[in-house]
Amino acid sequence: MKRIGSRIAAVALVAAAVLSFVAAEAPWSIELRGVRGASTVSAPITADVAASLGSVEMKLEQKGVTKLYKGTPFAAIVGLVDDADRKTFNESLWTKGYAVTLTAKDGYAATFDTAGMKPADVMLAVSADGVAMAPMVVGNIAKNLWVKDLATIEIELAAPAAAAADNAPPLVVEAGGKTAKFTREELAKSPYYVEAIGSYTTSAGTKYTNTYGGVKLAPFLGQFGPVAADATVVFVASDGYEMTYPGSQILDASDGDWILAFRMDGQYLPSDPGYFRTLKVGPSKPNIDGHLSVRMVAKIVVKPGKLADYSLQMRGKLAIDLDRQTMVSCVNCHKQAVNYERKGETARYEGVALWRLLAYSDDKDFAPHKQASSIISYQRALAEKGYPVEIVAKDGFTLALDAKQLDLNNGVIIAVKKNGQDLGDDEAPMVLAWDRDAAPVPDGIKPVRQVMSVVLKLP
Numbered sequence: 001m002k003r004i005g006s007r008i009a010a011v012a013l014v015a016a017a018v019l020s021f022v023a024a025e026a027p028w029s030i031e032l033r034g035v036r037g038a039s040t041v042s043a044p045i046t047a048d049v050a051a052s053l054g055s056v057e058m059k060l061e062q063k064g065v066t067k068l069y070k071g072t073p074f075a076a077i078v079g080l081v082d083d084a085d086r087k088t089f090n091e092s093l094w095t096k097g098y099a100v101t102l103t104a105k106d107g108y109a110a111t112f113d114t115a116g117m118k119p120a121d122v123m124l125a126v127s128a129d130g131v132a133m134a135p136m137v138v139g140n141i142a143k144n145l146w147v148k149d150l151a152t153i154e155i156e157l158a159a160p161a162a163a164a165a166d167n168a169p170p171l172v173v174e175a176g177g178k179t180a181k182f183t184r185e186e187l188a189k190s191p192y193y194v195e196a197i198g199s200y201t202t203s204a205g206t207k208y209t210n211t212y213g214g215v216k217l218a219p220f221l222g223q224f225g226p227v228a229a230d231a232t233v234v235f236v237a238s239d240g241y242e243m244t245y246p247g248s249q250i251l252d253a254s255d256g257d258w259i260l261a262f263r264m265d266g267q268y269l270p271s272d273p274g275y276f277r278t279l280k281v282g283p284s285k286p287n288i289d290g291h292l293s294v295r296m297v298a299k300i301v302v303k304p305g306k307l308a309d310y311s312l313q314m315r316g317k318l319a320i321d322l323d324r325q326t327m328v329s330c331v332n333c334h335k336q337a338v339n340y341e342r343k344g345e346t347a348r349y350e351g352v353a354l355w356r357l358l359a360y361s362d363d364k365d366f367a368p369h370k371q372a373s374s375i376i377s378y379q380r381a382l383a384e385k386g387y388p389v390e391i392v393a394k395d396g397f398t399l400a401l402d403a404k405q406l407d408l409n410n411g412v413i414i415a416v417k418k419n420g421q422d423l424g425d426d427e428a429p430m431v432l433a434w435d436r437d438a439a440p441v442p443d444g445i446k447p448v449r450q451v452m453s454v455v456l457k458l459p
Contacts, residue, residue, distance in 0.1 A: 028135060047126070053077065056123050060138055062146065067128045069138050074122035081155060094119055099272055101154040102137050102147040110145050111272060117141065124150075156270070168268070168275040169238075171260070175302035176225035184262045184275065188213070192220045194259060198281035202290040209287075212279050213263030217250050220260070221302055227251060232303040235278055237296040241332045243278075243325060246309070247302075256282025260297065291329035308422075310429035312414070316361030316456030324429075327416060330356075336413050338435035342447060349433040351415035354454070355406045358389065361456050383407040388457040391432050394450035399432070401442045403456075411438025414451060426450075 028047055053076035058069050078100075079089030097115025121140040127133060136148040170181040187193065192215040199209040221227050231247030250258050261279045262269055269275055274296030280286040312322045322330070330352050337350045359378035360367045366377040386404035391414075406412055415433045416423065423431060432448035434441060 050077070050124070050126075053080075058123060058125075058139065060140070062143065068130075069123065069125040070127045071123050071125035071135070071138075073120070074124055074137065074139070075119040077124060077153070078119075078155060089119070091119060099156045099270065101152075101156075101272075102145065102150060103152040103154070104147050105149045105151045108147065110147055112141070112145055156272075167271070168262075169298065171276055171297070172299040173221070173224070173302075174299065175221055178224055180224075184268060187215050187260075187262060190215050190220065192216045194257065194281070195263070196256070196259075196281035196283070197285045198256065198259075198261075198279045199285060199287035200279065200290050200293040201287055207287065209285065210264050211266070212259065212261040212281050213266075214259035214261035214276075214279070214281075217258045217260055217278075218253070221250070221300070224302065227302065228304070230305070232305055234301040234303065235294040235297050236299040236301065237294060238274065238298040239296060241294070241296070243292070243294045243328060243332075245325075253282075255284050256280045256286035260300070291326060308428065312357075312430060312451070313453035314357060314360040314456075315453060316358075316458050317364040318361045318367055320360045320367060322357075322360065327352075327430075331416055336410050338411060338413055338415075338433055338438070340415075340433040341436055347418050348420070349413065349415035349431065350417040350420075351413040351430070351433070353410045354389070354391075354401075354412050354414055354432070355383070355403075355409055357414060357454060358383065358403065358406070358456060361454075362458060380407060382458065385459075387459060390455040390457065391448045391451055392453040392455060393448050394452050397448065399444075399446055399448050400457075401445060405440055405442040409438060409440070409442075411435040412442060412445070414454070 050072045053072050056071065056073045059066055060069055075089045075091075075094070078094070079087075082090045082093050094114045097113050099111055099113060101111045118140075122137065123139050125133070125136050125138045134148065135150045136146065137150060137153075138146050168184050170183050171187070173180050173182065193213065194216055195211060195213040197209065198212050199207055201207045217233075218227055221233070227233070227247050227250060229246070229248040229251060233245045233247060233250050235243050235245070252258075258278065258280050260276055261281075262276050269277065276297040277293055277295040278297065279293055280288050308324075310324050310327075312327060314320045314322060331350065334352050334356055335350060336353045337348055339346050340349045356368070356378070362379040362382055363377060368377045383403040384407060386402050388400045389403050389406060391399045391401070401412075412432070412434045415431050416429070418424070418427070418431075423429065427449045430451040432445075432451060434445060
């Protein structure tokens with residue numbers, strides 16, 4: 001799920017800086033704009049000015065190649081706008097934490113929180129091994145933050161809680177045939193408001209533990225009518241991401257309460273990673289998988305009818321069962337759609353490219369997102385050599401395809417939706433679908449409905 005790359009919107013009374021670069025072949029300059037209190041500053045920064053802020057060099061490795069990078073300390077650039085003193089870097093604010101978004105010319109964006117990151121570990125590089133290049137952020141940081149051909153840097157300092165609250169759109173709830181909207185101020189006064197400790201662990205293994213404030217979901221949603229164990233509760237994020245819970249999960253208070261959080265350690269959640277998010281809290285300090293903590297929640301929809309559960313068995317060098325919520329998270333992050341034609345009828349199927357799923361079982365040690373971002377989990381070298389990939393249906397029907405023809409082929413998918421709706425009983429829980437213009441269309445491919453497992457016959 002690539003939500004860290006979402007861009008931070010500028011808001012009133014929020015300190016922000018935007019640094020824009022021109023093409024590498026021309027003398028580059030930076031337009032710096034910032035808001036500090038009631039005053040606004042704007043000034044061009046040329047390469048010479050950046051050099052005057054100090055110089056730094058780092059020997060860094062990327063994809064097995066080590067280079068000597070030279071440039072300007074990132075902290076020196078931040079120091080121009082992080083407080084009223086433009087001459088010094090405010091390390092205490094950096095340590096406390098604020099959001100920085102890096103955006104490349106091609107639109108790629110990555111956001112990081114300065115808390116927990118050493119200022120000296122980040123630099124704005126302008127050369128590598130003595131060869132000039134367009135400004136690029138590098139350092140002893142996650143490789144997804146190595147943004148090249150940099151277009152903008154946005155720095156968002158913490159806003160006062162009241163100002164943040166004013167800018168948060170209301171939460172929309174659809175349940176019991178009713179629609180209602182709630183501001184954070186209204187929710188904070190709710191009888192269902194609670195503050196307690198909760199944790200979530202990202203797919204890369206990083207655990208976050210904080211004191212969260214929010215409303216207990218079971219009684220809060222129960223205002224609109226009892227939440228049945230066989231109900232379906234859908235959380236919709238502002239960017240379209242969706243996660244569905246069975247009512248029984250929301251009602252499960254065995255190790256804590258599910259809440260819709262909007263405060264963390266006494267402060268309102270900022271716009272990134274979202275004003276509302278789902279978490280579980282309680283005296284036992286419950287810890288949930290990161291993909292179950294839906295952030296940027298904009299709407300909650302409670303529907304009658306039991307949620308059909310399923311799992312996809314991935315078998316190879318690793319044996320992993322991907323449950324419905326993991327599959328939905330995977331599809332939301334890597335959604336691929338194909339126009340699948342069968343018996344003269346064409347339908348739009350949505351799911352995830354089959355080659356991406358192979359990464360869950362093609363290595364004995366690594367699966368997607370289970371390690372540092374610098375480690376590539378998908379073993380492309382194996383796929384390029386070729387090996388059989390078996391797609392197995394509920395009735396035992398098995399289709400074998402060649403991994404060589406699935407390699408980076410986004411035209412062949414494991415689909416979970418058809419024309420925007422859940423699959424019908426004749427195809428659910430998943431179906432193998434492909435585009436007639438897939439590059440290539442794998443030899444011998446046939447329809448496989450009610451897919452239950454994918455088996456990698458690895459050497």
